[in-house]
Amino acid sequence: MIKKLTLVIALLLAFPLMVNASGPQMLLNSKMITSPENSYLGLENTLYSGDNGTRFYLLPKDRVTTGIGGAFKVFGDAYHKGPSSYRDLGIYFHADQNGDKGTNGNGVFWINSKSHGPLYNEKASDIAFGFQDGRFVAGRYSLTSSGTVFTIGKGNPTVAKLNPNIRAEVQGNLAFRNNDYIQWASVDGSRLFGITGDEKNKLKISSINGLSYFNNGVLMLDSDATKTDFKHALVTSKVNTVATATADATGANRVKLTTGNLITSIKGVDGQKVTVLFAHASATVQNNKSIKLQGGKNFKGGVSSTLVIENIEGVWYELSRSINN
Template identity: 40%
Template sequence: MTLQKIPTGIKFPLFEGVKLINAAIEAADKAQEDSSSAKIKSENALATSQSAETKADSVQEQFNQVVIDGDSSVEAAQARVNAEGNSFTTLKDRLDTSDELMAERAIKTDGGLDRLKATSKFVTSLSSYVGLVNTEYTGDNGTRFYILPKAKVSSGVGGVLKIFGDDYQNGADYRDLGLYFHADQAGDKGYFGNGVFWINGKVFDGTGAQYLGKNPDIGFSFQDGETVAGRITRLGAQWPVWVFGKDKPSLHGFNPNILMEVQGEVGFKNNTSLKFRNSANNADAGVRMNSDDYFFMSLINGLKVFTNGGTEQLRVSGAGVEPKTKLVQNYIGISNNLPTPSVKTGNVFVISNTTTTSITDLLDGTPGQIVTLVINDFVTTIKSNSAIKLTSDFRPSNTLSNITLARLGTQWVEMFRKEF
């Protein structure tokens, strides 16, 4: 209700003004009463709201307890604990937390993984240590990790495990180690034709050729490298070197055909042997080391040397040096009237030529060989020249006179002569 104001600037009866003042006082009293009533109602509403919130919390807690203490209480209680051992108040709390964590992890299926084009493959960020624990199989305490092909592999690749030395990005340089099955890699089907399980080191040069021809070694060690047992090093496209020892290969500079380097001693158990054979597995055509033949050295059997045909030529033992056949044929006769006879088979030659002969060279000599030429005729002359270095020509006037020569480099040099 709008109150009437007392007019000003005109004559107004006094009793009318008193009425208006009294009406204003009554309206003020009424407003005060209404304000007090509104305050009381507001306080009552707040109390009602707080009571409702308390009841809602109570209902939620009772509902949670129903979930926990229901028929599946044991299973629900177990499900409220995650793999890290963290316990949650309710199963819903755990699921909500897991959803939040999954939302934070980037799961990528494109971009840098163009080389892994398959909808079933993805990369995800995981913690530094990821463990697999056997929780179901009761046969033993082992845990298995299986990589299975989708079907039987008769050709091509089966299961593959790749370990990278670089962040794997499309087109970038990278290093990797692969463990995989291949039924016929480069035509190699294995010894029985059933394929090969390969351990394969690889580099890829996609941009700057950072790793071109520089495959990492494949090593074997204990205690994170404290004890190095060996390694395989790729020195060229067709040149792997197996090293048994702790150091890098060092002998390849002396012989590029070396495929194995042993940095230490090699021992053989009693009654075992080391044998060298040719590609036909014919021991007689090569050299072998064992307890009774070919090339062997011991305190019992000594050293034996054989020819390719298997004939024993020499034995060195406690009895001394035992030639099984004469390694040097002494006192060999020459009567072929040749100016350049061969001295390959001995060291003492009796020359009995029948026509006038001037000897200008001795064929088939070896450096360090010493030969004695016994002249048993009156028609032979040993000529001094670039092949035979003499103090003078040797033509004795009596039989059995002789001259001794030594092979030095490519020349025969006179050591001494004797004339009768």
């Protein structure tokens, strides 16, 4: 079988076909080019004068409605010697491979990497894209234990190993022009939502039912068409100065007591943590129903002392204190 296949290929190369209006013709005066020192084999068309091209056709016997049409294969092993294991890259047409008839039902042109036999154990070689004989790698398709991965960049897929459902990995920056969207389809496939940058250089997030933000698996923010719910305190690195009996910690993570008042209440939100800074010798934080302190007693810290408290469902609880005077 191998000898017959080699003979057929040799005949095709020696007598190439050109299809024109009058049908196929044998072009006996096309020229074969070989170079033993560089191990290449070439074919030059010496008859057609319409351009400088040479065309090589792989033609099926008739219209293909099932099975394979034209096929071209490149091997990584001496296939003609009948090895038990081999690698090949195929470029071919198949009308219904594994039941796949293509998007329009007209079959599929395949670029296919395959490994066969115990030596390779179905670990197919990558299909890579590059420039200058691999010096500049643009990307590759790889077959991993969890499926296929398309990598944009030089290296092998690495991030994809963290999730078996990842089908694409970008190694490097990914840029989009303004008004170009990254979009997702709704569950029923009827609507799109996504992220874009507009002409004013603003980032826009367009959703259908709202937005949820998680930090390390913990829900931090949840919004819908009517409200935005911050699940934890929304604070900044801000110091609020307090000179009255009520300390306002809204939007801050520190409050500074600058007078000798007795602090009886502290404004804040659920989940907020605040450091109270004592900047007056007589400043005192009261222990009461809304402020629960260590030992159930008021805390008169003195200058440079600190008190760390957390708001849990409207009540402040002491976490720690430091007396530094």
